[in-house]
Structures are given as structure tokens and as C-alpha cells.
Amino acid sequence: MSGEESFIQMKQVTKSFYKDTIAIEVLKDVNLEVDKGDIFGIIGYSGAGKSTLIRCINGIESLTSGEVIIDKQIVSNLTGKELRGFRRQVGMIFQQFNLMPSRTVYGNIALALRNSGLSKQHKEERIMDLLELVDIRDKRDAYPSQLSGGQKQRVAIARALANHPKVLLCDEATSALDPQTTKSILQFLKDLNRKLGITIVMITHEMGVVKEICNKVAIIDQGVILEQGDVFSVFSNPREPLTKTFLETTSNLSKVDELIRVNSPLVQLEEGQVILKLTYTKTTVSEALISEVSRRFYVDFNIIASDIEIVNDMLLGGLVAVLSGEQASINQTLIYLHQKNVAVEVIRDARSSDQQIAAECV
Numbered sequence: 001m002s003g004e005e006s007f008i009q010m011k012q013v014t015k016s017f018y019k020d021t022i023a024i025e026v027l028k029d030v031n032l033e034v035d036k037g038d039i040f041g042i043i044g045y046s047g048a049g050k051s052t053l054i055r056c057i058n059g060i061e062s063l064t065s066g067e068v069i070i071d072k073q074i075v076s077n078l079t080g081k082e083l084r085g086f087r088r089q090v091g092m093i094f095q096q097f098n099l100m101p102s103r104t105v106y107g108n109i110a111l112a113l114r115n116s117g118l119s120k121q122h123k124e125e126r127i128m129d130l131l132e133l134v135d136i137r138d139k140r141d142a143y144p145s146q147l148s149g150g151q152k153q154r155v156a157i158a159r160a161l162a163n164h165p166k167v168l169l170c171d172e173a174t175s176a177l178d179p180q181t182t183k184s185i186l187q188f189l190k191d192l193n194r195k196l197g198i199t200i201v202m203i204t205h206e207m208g209v210v211k212e213i214c215n216k217v218a219i220i221d222q223g224v225i226l227e228q229g230d231v232f233s234v235f236s237n238p239r240e241p242l243t244k245t246f247l248e249t250t251s252n253l254s255k256v257d258e259l260i261r262v263n264s265p266l267v268q269l270e271e272g273q274v275i276l277k278l279t280y281t282k283t284t285v286s287e288a289l290i291s292e293v294s295r296r297f298y299v300d301f302n303i304i305a306s307d308i309e310i311v312n313d314m315l316l317g318g319l320v321a322v323l324s325g326e327q328a329s330i331n332q333t334l335i336y337l338h339q340k341n342v343a344v345e346v347i348r349d350a351r352s353s354d355q356q357i358a359a360e361c362v
């Protein structure tokens with residue numbers, strides 16, 4: 001942010017739970033900055049403190065120390081009526097949807113408007129608008145048990161948006177859904193973010209979720225934020241081992257290590273060849289790098305694994321390939337790729353040791 005304050009700030013937040021007299025510190029000096037309009041993902045394994053963190057953002061959980069500020073309001077200072085009013089500005093959805101089974105879709109959304117001060121007619125109009133927005137108008141009289149998981153989550157989203165919140169908090173909102181429904185709900189949240197400009201904070205243990213829709217990410221482990229930033233910067237240049245571990249969960253490049261370990265025919269080399277692992281760090285979608293390098297230096301790439309995604313119009317991920325050609329060409333290729341912001345790792349090398357030394361010298 002350029003001198004301006006972030007929309008959501010967590011400043012030196014700690015949270016401890018007490019078992020008898022023993023304090024268990026679940027959040028440790030958490031500092032987060034979420035800008036207006038961000039889709040901010042917080043990723044961590046089970047028990048990392050994600051739910052506690054998100055509950056601190058909306059004031060359900062009191063802080064042990066530190067401050068949470070949303071749109072210039074210090075959440076941790078709010079009590080009683082003010083706190084209830086504030087909570088209406090923050091919508092929340094959950095993994096298990098948390099719908100009332102005894103109420104229809106209409107009735108579930110109406111619950112959120114109980115203290116809205118709207119007239120009966122305005123409430124009705126608002127509910128119909130919300131049903132339209134989440135595209136389940138035809139289910140208005142259905143009960144939750146008659147809905148699919150994706151439809152239930154749409155009802156929960158409608159309910160969360162009923163009071164025009166500034167922020168939508170998502171607690172593992174797609175973890176109970178199948179992959180296809182997950183994709184459609186994520187796409188839907190992305191559309192909402194664009195259409196309404198609503199700021200979204202989502203906690204998850206799934207990398208796919210973050211890559212799919214978030215523009216910013218924070219990695220949390222044992223109550224500590226290990227790193228945070230925009231998704232492309234953090235994932236193209238991960239500093240923390242845990243970030244790398246998360247990246248590997250959605251990448252098939254690490255399978256090549258196993259192929260090398262068992263000396264699969266796929267990774268057996270002829271003399272002079274090398275196996276390269278290329279990781280894109282700042283390459284734009286429009287650059288046809290591999291074919292360009294191939295033509296320029298008369299080398300051949302035999303791609304044996306690739307994992308490339310497009311994030312913010314940049315390529316994220318990389319590939320593993322067997323590179324063949326004249327030794328000088330191979331060396332020039334390595335240098336050129338490096339200049340083009342591609343991290344190059346030689347993971348198997350069938351060049352003679354003289355050639356390798358020559359390559360290291362260039």
C-alpha cells in the first residue's frame with residue numbers, strides 16, 4: 001500500500017487459550033494487511049490456528065493482545081451493540097454451511113435480516129434479489145436437506161451477504177464439496193468480488209483454492225504467519241520450506257525425483273544430455289520460451305513433466321525436460337534461460353566432467 005492504511009489490519013495479535021492455569025498460545029504476533037477488494041487466502045495445516053485467526057477478525061474471539069482494525073474501526077474495542085452492528089458488516093460462510101434445517105431457503109436468509117430494520121416488503125425484495133444473485137430462486141421454498149452441497153453453500157453466501165457486508169470471511173468454504181462444485185463456488189466468489197467489490201478473506205488447507213482465486217496469500221504454521229504477499233510473488237519465489245511443501249501438493253514435478261530414484265527409462269540419458277528443472281519466476285504468458293530457445297540454440301527439449309498455471313497473466317510453475325544438443329549450445333541455453341528469469345536446476349547430468357566444468361565457468 002502506498003502510505004494508505006490497509007482495509008483490514010491485524011497488528012501484533014496474540015491469542016492464548018487456557019487449560020487450567022496453563023496458557024496455550026495459538027496465535028503468535030500475527031501481523032496481516034488486507035487491502036480493499038483483495039481475495040486474501042490464509043493457508044495452513046490442521047491446527048495451525050486458521051479458524052482462531054478468522055474468528056479474531058470478526059470479533060467472535062477476544063484477543064489476548066494486539067489489535068484488529070477493519071475499515072478504521074478497532075474491532076477489539078467494540079462491545080455490546082457496537083459489536084453486534086459491526087458483525088453485520090462482516091459476513092461469514094463455513095465448511096458445513098450452518099443452515100437451520102427446520103427453515104426453508106427463504107427462511108434461512110430471512111434470519112439474517114431479523115434486526116435489519118427493513119419493512120416486510122423490503123425484506124422480501126432483498127431476499128428475492130439475493131436468491132437471484134446466488135442463482136437459486138427456484139429453491140426458495142426448499143429445505144436444506146433437499147439441496148446439494150453447492151446449493152447449500154449458495155444459500156449460506158446469500159445469507160452472509162444479506163446486510164451488504166464490507167467483508168466476507170470464508171472458513172474452509174469449499175472443503176466439503178466435490179472438485180467440480182468447489183470450482184463453481186470459487187468462480188462464483190470471484191465474480192462476487194468483482195461485481196460487488198467485496199473484500200474476501202478465506203482460510204483453507206488447499207493450495208488449489210488459493211491458486212484458483214486469491215490475489216494475496218499468507219502461510220500460517222503453529223500460530224505464526226511465515227510469509228505473506230501477492231500470490232505470484234510468494235509462490236514463484238517461496239522462502240519458507242512449508243510454502244514449498246504446499247506448492248508440491250499441487251505439482252507433479254516432484255514425481256520426477258521418484259523417477260530418478262528408481263532410474264526409470266524416462267530419465268535415462270545418453271551421453272551429453274541433461275535433465276533440467278525449469279521454474280518460471282517472471283515469465284509472461286506471451287513468451288514462447290521453449291520453442292524460441294530451441295530455434296535459437298539448436299537444442300531439443302523432451303518435456304517429461306510440466307506444471308504450469310497462469311496467475312495474474314504470469315506463468316507459475318515449471319517443467320522438467322531432457323535437453324539434448326551440442327555442449328556449447330546446452331551451456332548457452334542455460335545462460336539464456338537464466339537471463340529470462342527462469343530458475344534452472346540441472347537434476348541429472350550425462351555430460352563429461354570436463355563439459356560440466358566448462359559449463360560452470362561460462
Ligand SMILES: Nc1ncnc2c1ncn2[C@@H]1O[C@H](COP(=O)(O)OP(=O)(O)OP(=O)(O)O)[C@@H](O)[C@H]1O
Pocket residue numbers: 017018024026044045046047048049050051052053205
Ligand atoms: N476454544 C479453544 N480452547 C482451547 N484450545 C483451542 C480452542 N480453539 C482452538 N484451540 C486450539 O488452537 C489450535 C488451533 O486451532 P484452530 O481451530 O484455530 O486451527 P485450524 O488451523 O483452524 O485447524 P483446522 O483446520 O483443523 O480447523 C489447536 O491446537 C486447537 O486445539
